[in-house]
Amino acid sequence: AQSVTQLGSHVSVSEGALVLLRCNYSSSVPPYLFWYVQYPNQGLQLLLKYTTGATLVKGINGFEAEFKKSETSFHLTKPSAHMSDAAEYFCAVSVQGFKTIFGAGTRLFVKA
């Protein structure tokens, strides 16, 4: 069965600093991996996804994530944080034909 773990329920960075949100997954078959963002009082929206092919995936708003099979990780990064990045971020794993499992979420705070 697949599962996903997000390390750190809260992450705080200064504006302009590197953003690193950690996600580890467990899956017995090649997974599809997603990062979603949820702004206050809104639904989730897709940031990026990994299906097959290139392991470095670029998404919206300058975010990217790298699929590392050996480490079973799919960490989300952004070189320079902006105040508007403050939100809740969810990592999710899915295996074709099965449901999508969401992580517990990481709240990103950006300090001025």
Next chain:
Amino acid sequence: DTAVSQTPKYLVTQMGNDKSIKCEQNLGHDTMYWYKQDSKKFLKIMFSYNNKELIINETVPNRFSPKSPDKAHLNLHINSLELGDSAVYFCASSQRTGAYEQYFGPGTRLTVT
């Protein structure tokens, strides 16, 4: 044009009442979902329908009953509301079942007093 819409956005009601939340998607997707998000932001899948057929039915009290009149609509009816039902409920859709990105509605904040 809104892709996934839900009504109402806010719902305040008393214990014991029955309420419904409606969801519509105009993306032409085959699969729709209901999620419950608690106060700690944990997102739990409740139900999933594919072409009007129930395919996922998690451990949810039978007071919750989903209905899909067609593949563009998925409604959620809740009987005998309890305090613990207070949460934000999200509808979502995806092209097909499984490993496809999901498109979420804006959520319905249910408060049971």
